Amino acid sequence: NAGVTQTPKFRVLKTGQSMTLLCAQDMNHEYMYWYRQDPGMGLRLIHYSVGEGTTAKGEVPDGYNVSRLKKQNFLLGLESAAPSQTSVYFCASVIGSSGANVLTFGAGSRLTVL
Amino acid sequence: SQQGEEDPQALSIQEGENATMNCSYKTSINNLQWYRQNSGRGLVHLILIRSNEREKHSGRLRVTLDTSKKSSSLLITASRAADTASYFCATKDAGNMLTFGGGTRLMVKP
Known part of the structure; x- marks a missing residue:
């Protein structure tokens, strides 16, 4: 049981x-x-999905697209990367509409845009 | 905009002392959660308190919630060097999103 796995871990x-x-x-x-996650900013939600085939915008969706073709996978795409998208990206999941929304996080993906 | 704001932003204490972190939020919540993040790692859930609860304990952790003041506090008793990490509060409203604050960086000196 691996939990939440993010790939890649680093990318320039x-x-x-x-x-x-x-x-x-x-x-x-x-x-x-x-x-x-940016220094001093905590975590800001980009996009989320409540089930296979569904996605919704979060707090900072601009410049990103997502897809949830399979229940176990959630892809985050950057079509034309900008330096402002340099950040650490975290994926998280929760069992569903149980009411608690306790998140399980991945280890993060550090992205640098030059 | 962030729902939760932690205070202080950074805290440095000696091993054995208690550490208190505070979180303020702006709108009505369903529950409030605290997470811990070790340097370079993902966040790990610590404790959840529901809007109808006032205090909750888990090991050396004590969380309080004051919905009238829209604030919560996390107390870590008898701190250890291994408690050094960043701590985040997160609030859940009636929807599907969990909104995080900016975090408190705790350093526990041995």
């Missing part, structure tokens, strides 16, 4: 390049989330 991009971050969970969780 040039401005304008595209990339996809993959989040995989093996806990049969319904809800999945993508956050970004």
Whole structure:
């Protein structure tokens, strides 16, 4: 039982390049989330999904797209990376609408955009 | 905008002392949670307190919630060097999102 796995762990991009971050969970969780963490800013929600085939915008969705084609995977895409997207990205999941929303987090993906 | 704001932003104490961190939030909540983050790692859930609860304990952790003041506190008793980490409060409203504060960086000196 690996929990929440994020790949890659580190990536350096040039401005304008595209990339996809993959989040995989093996806990049969319904809800999945993508956050970004910047120094002194805590975590800010980018996008989230409450089930396979559904996605919704969070607090800072601009410049990102997501897809949830399979229940266990939640992909975060950057179509044209910008230096402002340099950050640490965290994926999290929760079992579903149990009311508590206690999140299980991945270890993070550190992205640098030059 | 962030729902929760932690205070202080940074805290340095000696091993054995108690550490208190505070969290203030702006809107009505369903529950409030505290998470811990070790340097370079993901967040780990510590404790959850529901809006109809006033105090909760888990080991050396004590959490209080004052919904009239829209604030919560996390007390870590008899701190250890291994408690050195960042601590975040997160609030859940009636929807599906959990909103995090900026965190308190705790350093416990041996």
